[in-house]
Amino acid sequence: MSQRKEFYERFGHFIEKIEPLLPSSPDEIDWSKPAFRWRQKSYFGVELGTLEPIVEVAFVDPKNIQNVERQKEILLSNTEQFVKGLPANNVLLTGARGTGKSSLIRSCLSKFYPEGLRLIEVDKADLKYLGEITALVRTRPEKFIIFCDDLSFEPGEAAYKALKAILDGSISASSENMIIYATSNRRHLMPEKMQDNLACGMDETGLIHPAETVEEQMSLSERFGLWLSFYPFSQEEFLRIAEGWTRHFNGPINEEWKVEALQFALQRGSRSGRVAYQFARDWTGRNKLKNDK
Structure with a gap:
């Protein structure tokens, strides 16, 4: 009897030690935090993901972002539509580096956080877990921006198809309280090669038919409802x-x-x-x- 009691005590101490290492359940997540980061970790050989609150959020006042007034107006308006439960689009921000793409997205959080907007930062490698993230936030009353910064893909990456499905291709993947904002230096998110364009064909009427590779490159970016382009400053x-x-x-x-x-x-x-x-x-x-x- 004493051995059984000792076993249960030691097992209880073991559980107490590993409990802080385990991912938080949805009930334990502090949803009042303005921003989160998706983290995929290995627990005893099992891959599990969780939302970690960002301790210090880099808020940006929209007034501090200059020379992109048109882009700012469109993005803030789209975000306001989303927060108010109106139809809104996923947005792809592309163009020159350092022109305010990421700052503009953070400024949306600054402006609409009091109205229930939250931001989830997802690394490119973790985009294949978008389905899990969607399931986690689907029943929440808050509105969530999935933020993918500096997005680009190489052919064959699993995250490419996952993002493609969540944007348009999968009925079960969509959620009314989630929207995707992504930044990239590439308009079509994938490297473009000269040989891809050479493979394009033309029929007898002169109509150009893109090669399958070009079609694949364009199909992902076309799933974003809004494209905002940024240009180098004078x-x-x-x-x-x-x-x-x-x-x-x-x-x-x-x-x-x-x-x-x-x-x-x-x-x-x-x-x-x-x-x-x-x-x-x-x-x-x-x-x-x-x-x-």
Whole structure:
């Protein structure tokens, strides 16, 4: 009898030690958090996924995103439709790096979080678990943006077909309280090769028929209801963004500031919004440190 009691006690201690390592059940998830990250982990040889709250969310005020007013208006309007239970589209944001694609999506969370919007960040490798994520949030009253950043695929990746199914191809995969926002530097999300275009054919009427590879490349991006394109900034636009961020950090604006801003962009080989933000932080920090000394 004592051996059985000792066994149960040791087993109880074992359960207490491994319990914190196990994934949270849906009832244990704190849905009041604004953003989550999907994590796939191995537990004793079994793959299980869970939603982990993001401790410090990088909120972005829509007012701080400049020179993409049209894209901002469309995305905020689509998000408002979604939050209010009206028809809305999945969105693909493509174009030059550092032009505010990801920041614009985070600004939607900043604006509509009080109205029940939540964001779930999903890595490309974990897109094959979209069905599990959908099942997890389907009965929740909140609205969820599935955020896929810097999305691109190589031929044969499993995540490609999973995303394709969730966007349009699978009836069971859809959910009214979930929408997908993705960013990419590629318009069609897959690498385009010259030989794919050479394989295109033309019938006797002159109608061009894309090759199967090209059709496959285009079929995924076409499943996004909205395409928003972002373009490199001019010098004037870059300086305007840098000035906005410098004022945000309470940094000085003078003739030296303009020269240093352009030199900073030249050294980085880019006049993107990201570079403007980085310059504003560097310039403001250096000047405040100089004044303190």
